[in-house]
Amino acid sequence: MSTRATAAKASVNIVTTFLARVQALADDPDALDFTFGNPHEMALPGLPAALRAQVEPRSVDWFAYQTSDRGAQEAVAAGLSAELGLAFEPDDIAMTQGAFGAISLAFALLADAGDEVVIPVPGWFCYEPILHAANLVPVRAALDTETFDLDVDAIARAITPRTRIVIVNSPANPTGRVYPKATWDALASVLDDASRTHGRRIWLLSDEPYRRIRFDGIAFASPAGSYPWTVIDYSFGKVLLAPGQRLGYLALSPLVPADERDELRAAFMPLGLAIGWGFPDAVMQYSVAALEKLSIDMAELTRKRDRMYDALTAAGYEITRPEGTFYLWGRAPGGDAQAFCDALEARGVYVMPGLLFDQPHHFRISLTATMPTIERAIPHLLDVGAEHDQ
Ligand code: PLP
Numbered sequence: 001m002s003t004r005a006t007a008a009k010a011s012v013n014i015v016t017t018f019l020a021r022v023q024a025l026a027d028d029p030d031a032l033d034f035t036f037g038n039p040h041e042m043a044l045p046g047l048p049a050a051l052r053a054q055v056e057p058r059s060v061d062w063f064a065y066q067t068s069d070r071g072a073q074e075a076v077a078a079g080l081s082a083e084l085g086l087a088f089e090p091d092d093i094a095m096t097q098g099a100f101g102a103i104s105l106a107f108a109l110l111a112d113a114g115d116e117v118v119i120p121v122p123g124w125f126c127y128e129p130i131l132h133a134a135n136l137v138p139v140r141a142a143l144d145t146e147t148f149d150l151d152v153d154a155i156a157r158a159i160t161p162r163t164r165i166v167i168v169n170s171p172a173n174p175t176g177r178v179y180p181k182a183t184w185d186a187l188a189s190v191l192d193d194a195s196r197t198h199g200r201r202i203w204l205l206s207d208e209p210y211r212r213i214r215f216d217g218i219a220f221a222s223p224a225g226s227y228p229w230t231v232i233d234y235s236f237g238k239v240l241l242a243p244g245q246r247l248g249y250l251a252l253s254p255l256v257p258a259d260e261r262d263e264l265r266a267a268f269m270p271l272g273l274a275i276g277w278g279f280p281d282a283v284m285q286y287s288v289a290a291l292e293k294l295s296i297d298m299a300e301l302t303r304k305r306d307r308m309y310d311a312l313t314a315a316g317y318e319i320t321r322p323e324g325t326f327y328l329w330g331r332a333p334g335g336d337a338q339a340f341c342d343a344l345e346a347r348g349v350y351v352m353p354g355l356l357f358d359q360p361h362h363f364r365i366s367l368t369a370t371m372p373t374i375e376r377a378i379p380h381l382l383d384v385g386a387e388h389d390q
Contacts, residue, residue, distance in 0.1 A: 100126070327366055
């Protein structure tokens with residue numbers, strides 16, 4: 001096995017071990033599952049209808065090899081332009097297999113073997129394995145340990161002459177934080193200075209799969225509006241709560257200087273091919289315009305967020321109130337998240353230990369669980385919380 005395969009496997013080991021451990025969930029109808037952000041209810045009614053509408057071939061080449069479908073690129077560019085207030089063009093968009101595929105494409109597009117990529121901690125547990133598989137070097141930059149705000153100074157300290165990309169994620173997994181424009185402006189100034197100091201442009205990869213999942217009308221700002229050298233990755237898997245139907249994109253900020261923008265646009269197709277035919281299936285791409293109009297029920301998700309947050313904080317839990325995503329991030333009573341998660345598991349309640357995010361004192365709850373599941377779990381969470389909070 002290659003050294004990068006070994007490194008990728010090692011960096012995701014804790015996640016695969018956890019997955020194996022919670023396999024029992026599939027066989028236990030009484031398990032109260034708050035682990036991964038998977039659906040627990042039947043799909044949005046509009047989703048199968050949108051896909052079905054595109055299954056019947058309309059031409060002989062309906063199922064031919066598809067790179068980025070023009071209609072999909074146009075629908076995404078129009079949606080993004082309206083959402084972010086920047087003038088995206090269809091050619092700025094590369095259609096991908098979800099955010100996973102877009103992140104891999106960004107690495108192939110921007111970084112050379114051995115380059116360093118700064119990632120947030122706590123942050124999504126797949127950045128590191130994807131980086132290892134791409135022969136790149138993850139460098140961790142801690143978020144603020146109390147508020148989980150982006151710590152721009154920590155990012156500045158993590159940058160070296162080998163830094164090529166900084167990854168940011170808002171709304172953030174696992175913390176649910178949404179960062180304001182002022183944060184991006186401060187980061188842009190750090191990245192500009194560091195790029196000048198080291199004589200090499202540092203790119204920003206804005207990982208935005210939860211962009212449309214926000215609570216209480218909180219505004220969304222993309223760093224693409226603050227720093228021209230930004231690429232955005234997105235997935236439809238979150239907003240549709242259908243992560244198995246792989247669909248997403250990588251978008252170049254329209255503010256990327258024109259000569260670089262042309263060069264990168266021209267590289268989308270050959271690299272999409274080179275990373276293993278990273279384009280989404282044809283039917284998924286034909287459905288984009290219809291899928292752009294669909295979303296999980298945010299009112300129901302807000303009710304679930306409020307019910308869980310209010311019950312836990314009233315019992316003394318320290319919870320970061322989610323501003324976005326469908327996760328709830330808290331400090332484990334007693335401080336030992338593994339012991340806390342084990343005690344919950346003994347009662348049939350499964351939450352994600354913070355160790356998967358390099359945070360041994362925290363845990364994450366996925367609010368994709370149903371309201372009845374939440375109601376059944378709350379008494380257990382309160383009991384176990386009281387037992388551990390010595
Ligand atoms: N980025 C973050 C922060 C995520 O949480 C995830 C999925 O959990 C992804 C990217 C990948 O999204 P997808 O599986 O839809 O490609």
